[in-house]
Amino acid sequence: MSAITQSPVEEQVVKKPFLNSSFIRILRYSAVRILTLFVTVVIGIYLTIVIANMGGYVDVIMRGEIRDRVTQMIINNQAYQQMDNETRQQLIQERIAAEEKRVGLDVPIAVRNFRYLKNALVLDLGRSINMTSDSGSKQVRLILLERLPPTLLLMATSQLFLFFSSIFIALNLSRNYGNFWDKLIIALSPSSAVPPWFYGIFLILIFAAGFKILPFGGMVDAPPPPNKFDYALNVLKHLILPGFSLVISAFFLSVYNYRTFFLIYSSEDYVDMARAKGLHAKDIERRYILRPTLPNIITNFALLIITLWTGALFTETVFLWPGLGRTLFQAIGQYDTPIIVGSTIIYAYLLAMTVFILNFVYALVDPRVKIGE
Amino acid sequence: MLNNLRSSFQKILMYPSAIAGISVILFLVVVAIYTMITIPYNEAITLWRGGEEVWYQNPKFAQPAWINYFSTKKYAESFAVDTANAEMQKTVIPGEGGVSTIEMVHEFEFESDVYPQDLILYFDSAFQAKQPFVSIELITPDERTVRIANFVLTGSDYTYRFSQDDKLRTKLRTEDVILALFSMPDSEVPLKGTYKLVMIGSVFEPESTIDAEFVFHGQVFGLAGTDHARRDLTLPLLWGVPVALAFGLMAAIGTSVMTMIIAAIGTWYGGWVDELIQRITEINLVLPFFALLIMIGTFYSRSIWVILSATILLSIFTGGILGFRAVFLQVKQSMYIEAAKAYGASNMRIIFKYLIPRMIPLLIPGLVQSVPAFVFLEASLAVIGLGDPVLPTWGKIIQDANSNGALYKGYYYWVLEPAALLIITGLAFAVLGFALDRIFNPRLRDA
Numbered sequence: 001m002s003a004i005t006q007s008p009v010e011e012q013v014v015k016k017p018f019l020n021s022s023f024i025r026i027l028r029y030s031a032v033r034i035l036t037l038f039v040t041v042v043i044g045i046y047l048t049i050v051i052a053n054m055g056g057y058v059d060v061i062m063r064g065e066i067r068d069r070v071t072q073m074i075i076n077n078q079a080y081q082q083m084d085n086e087t088r089q090q091l092i093q094e095r096i097a098a099e100e101k102r103v104g105l106d107v108p109i110a111v112r113n114f115r116y117l118k119n120a121l122v123l124d125l126g127r128s129i130n131m132t133s134d135s136g137s138k139q140v141r142l143i144l145l146e147r148l149p150p151t152l153l154l155m156a157t158s159q160l161f162l163f164f165s166s167i168f169i170a171l172n173l174s175r176n177y178g179n180f181w182d183k184l185i186i187a188l189s190p191s192s193a194v195p196p197w198f199y200g201i202f203l204i205l206i207f208a209a210g211f212k213i214l215p216f217g218g219m220v221d222a223p224p225p226p227n228k229f230d231y232a233l234n235v236l237k238h239l240i241l242p243g244f245s246l247v248i249s250a251f252f253l254s255v256y257n258y259r260t261f262f263l264i265y266s267s268e269d270y271v272d273m274a275r276a277k278g279l280h281a282k283d284i285e286r287r288y289i290l291r292p293t294l295p296n297i298i299t300n301f302a303l304l305i306i307t308l309w310t311g312a313l314f315t316e317t318v319f320l321w322p323g324l325g326r327t328l329f330q331a332i333g334q335y336d337t338p339i340i341v342g343s344t345i346i347y348a349y350l351l352a353m354t355v356f357i358l359n360f361v362y363a364l365v366d367p368r369v370k371i372g373e
Numbered sequence: 374m375l376n377n378l379r380s381s382f383q384k385i386l387m388y389p390s391a392i393a394g395i396s397v398i399l400f401l402v403v404v405a406i407y408t409m410i411t412i413p414y415n416e417a418i419t420l421w422r423g424g425e426e427v428w429y430q431n432p433k434f435a436q437p438a439w440i441n442y443f444s445t446k447k448y449a450e451s452f453a454v455d456t457a458n459a460e461m462q463k464t465v466i467p468g469e470g471g472v473s474t475i476e477m478v479h480e481f482e483f484e485s486d487v488y489p490q491d492l493i494l495y496f497d498s499a500f501q502a503k504q505p506f507v508s509i510e511l512i513t514p515d516e517r518t519v520r521i522a523n524f525v526l527t528g529s530d531y532t533y534r535f536s537q538d539d540k541l542r543t544k545l546r547t548e549d550v551i552l553a554l555f556s557m558p559d560s561e562v563p564l565k566g567t568y569k570l571v572m573i574g575s576v577f578e579p580e581s582t583i584d585a586e587f588v589f590h591g592q593v594f595g596l597a598g599t600d601h602a603r604r605d606l607t608l609p610l611l612w613g614v615p616v617a618l619a620f621g622l623m624a625a626i627g628t629s630v631m632t633m634i635i636a637a638i639g640t641w642y643g644g645w646v647d648e649l650i651q652r653i654t655e656i657n658l659v660l661p662f663f664a665l666l667i668m669i670g671t672f673y674s675r676s677i678w679v680i681l682s683a684t685i686l687l688s689i690f691t692g693g694i695l696g697f698r699a700v701f702l703q704v705k706q707s708m709y710i711e712a713a714k715a716y717g718a719s720n721m722r723i724i725f726k727y728l729i730p731r732m733i734p735l736l737i738p739g740l741v742q743s744v745p746a747f748v749f750l751e752a753s754l755a756v757i758g759l760g761d762p763v764l765p766t767w768g769k770i771i772q773d774a775n776s777n778g779a780l781y782k783g784y785y786y787w788v789l790e791p792a793a794l795l796i797i798t799g800l801a802f803a804v805l806g807f808a809l810d811r812i813f814n815p816r817l818r819d820a
Binding site: 040193195205318335347355 | 672742
């Protein structure tokens with residue numbers, strides 16, 4: 001974000017610059033920005049891999065697992081029953097060596113880290129140890145891509161709802177601040193210290209265990225409804241509780257923050273001026289208050305998304321929502337390293353994309369910000 | 374400067390919510406100190422990790438005993454009595470030839486609407502070659518005498534569980550022994566009144582003795598109830614207090630102080646130092662915080678200290694550093710800094726004596742406000758199974774409850790107790806931090 005240059009409108013350019021040059025400027029800016037972000041992502045992912053593989057602890061787990069599997073396979077195989085013990089041991093050792101070579105355990109750790117980095121960057125995330133995708137594949141990429149849509153569905157609905165509802169309510173509050181509702185929101189804003197999954201537990205307790213009107217968790221009933229419309233309704237029903245817990249956890253603080261912003265900006269001189277001119281309250285709000293606060297609002301929103309990208313892990317786990325977060329949770333339980341590293345990488349990419357898009361949205365809403373100057 | 378701070382703190386008294394927050398925090402600190410003195414660390418861990426041999430006296434999944442005050446149904450409370458410490462009446466009637474009779478009797482009230490979980494007898498006997506013999510009877514309030522069992526104490530330790538006795542089950546013609554024992558014959562209504570357990574033991578050697586412990590597993594237990602491993606929940610609830618406070622405060626202080634110092638150094642020196650700090654912040658923004666913590670927890674250590682250090686390290690280079698930086702850039706231009714430079718103060722002196730003290734009003738509210746996030750972080754990690762393996766904490770209780778399906782099976786107390794404590798702690802800090810924010814940043818107060 002530091003690359004954005006805030007230049008006040010100082011020089012009035014007499015002649016409009018060629019569309020061409022501004023296009024080139026945006027292109028150059030995007031290239032530079034993508035490059036720096038790419039470097040950032042590369043470093044981030046490399047750190048992730050180093051942390052995941054530091055001290056070769058993961059290798060110890062993998063070696064043990066390979067040894068177990070190969071030994072079991074050979075002992076249980078009828079064809080090898082006749083073999084004498086020594087040959088069988090030798091066979092086991094050979095198979096283990098071959099298997100370790102296949103997984104890539106025979107090269108030094110530094111080389112392996114770089115190899116893994118290269119694979120990670122092209123999303124070649126390797127094969128999982130235990131987990132499989134619903135279609136039966138062991139490809140980490142396929143497993144994670146399969147789980148991405150539920151996460152996106154949950155995050156998008158809850159975050160968009162949160163964003164628009166809190167801005168709408170904040171605008172209303174700032175219009176008549178000091179009244180009962182305003183005070184109520186201020187009083188309730190510390191409630192955002194409690195994370196979403198925690199509200200989730202209470203919501204499950206009230207609506208699933210208590211009133212028995214909403215499901216405990218999951219994304220669809222088992223077995224899922226056959227026709228598309230019922231299926232969608234069913235998913236929606238399962239979405240209510242996790243979505244609501246994500247919204248409620250951030251709601252009051254977010255309303256409070258926006259409201260404070262709006263109040264600060266509505267005491268500006270130009271707003272008073274607009275009022276004196278007798279402009280419509282709606283126009284004042286839209287053109288004089290909302291517009292200049294938009295960059296701040298968007299920053300807040302983006303930071304919110306960034307924290308929630310990874311934070312939804314716990315909410316998904318509590319609600320058994322079949323998204324990325326829950327997959328990561330399951331992978332932890334099974335020590336499925338490729339999945340853990342893989343989802344960390346996917347998260348890193350998602351975060352980088354959020355930051356990147358943010359830069360452009362900034363320039364779109366704030367004429368004072370010029371891309372690439 | 375100091376006077377300013379003092380007057381700011383005096384303004385706290387104007388905020389009732391802040392006073393409530395402070396009182397709760399002080400109360401928690403007192404509880405934490407009390408806990409650490411009465412249940413020392415090592416003892417807490419032995420108890421928490423102890424199995425059946427430590428907790429055999431408690432029922433499983435028992436609600437807290439105070440539930441009886443609110444519930445129309447009354448639940449039986451648990452108890453345990455032992456002849457060894459004279460809680461249970463024991464009389465020895467000597468006979469001829471070394472044969473003597475030992476009579477052990479215990480009377481107890483049963484006034485509940487729900488049947489107890491189980492009745493268990495633990496015999497502890499001493500003999501050389503001839504094994505003692507015991508017969509057990511239960512006298513119900515309506516004066517019926519139910520013969521429970523007769524058996525030989527085959528070892529020096531012998532355990533008899535009422536609910537597991539197949540012979541008794543056939544004799545009473547029932548599926549559930551406890552239900553049959555505590556009802557009127559051929560009904561399923563609990564029979565209230567005074568029950569009398571009579572155990573007649575016969576020993577056949579002069580030196581031979583029998584001691585018995587009678588454990589009554591009711592449906593409720595103590596102040597907080599018990600979990601799936603019969604553990605008394607007051608232990609983790611109490612020990613959760615110092616753990617949560619220590620983790621939350623240390624992480625909050627560590628993170629905000631380190632962030633401030635690094636921001637100060639960056640802005641003071643400027644140039645490549647500043648640039649480097651900003652680049653690190655950008656990289657850190659891309660690193661998925663929880664996923665990394667989870668990896669560290671999975672691959673290296675779940676020790677609370679490792680997680681704490683990792684949390685602080687990953688939280689230093691975040692948005693906060695940009696906020697501090699913006700203010701430091703303004704302060705850097707002040708006259709008194711010019712003056713300090715002019716008299717030849719060293720860089721470190723300027724950073725630590727002149728720059729950082731100016732930031733304390735900004736630091737304190739943020740610090741207090743960030744405590745709940747860290748308290749909940751510890752709980753969150755515990756809930757997904759990455760809590761400290763030895764420490765009893767609130768998050769661990771919720772994890773146990775969750776993995777045992779507490780919400781599905783209706784053991785609500787198991788989740789609600791730690792949850793309530795977490796919320797109280799979190800809100801206390803959040804409310805206080807909120808008030809401090811409005812005091813130290815008055816611009817927000819009018820708005």
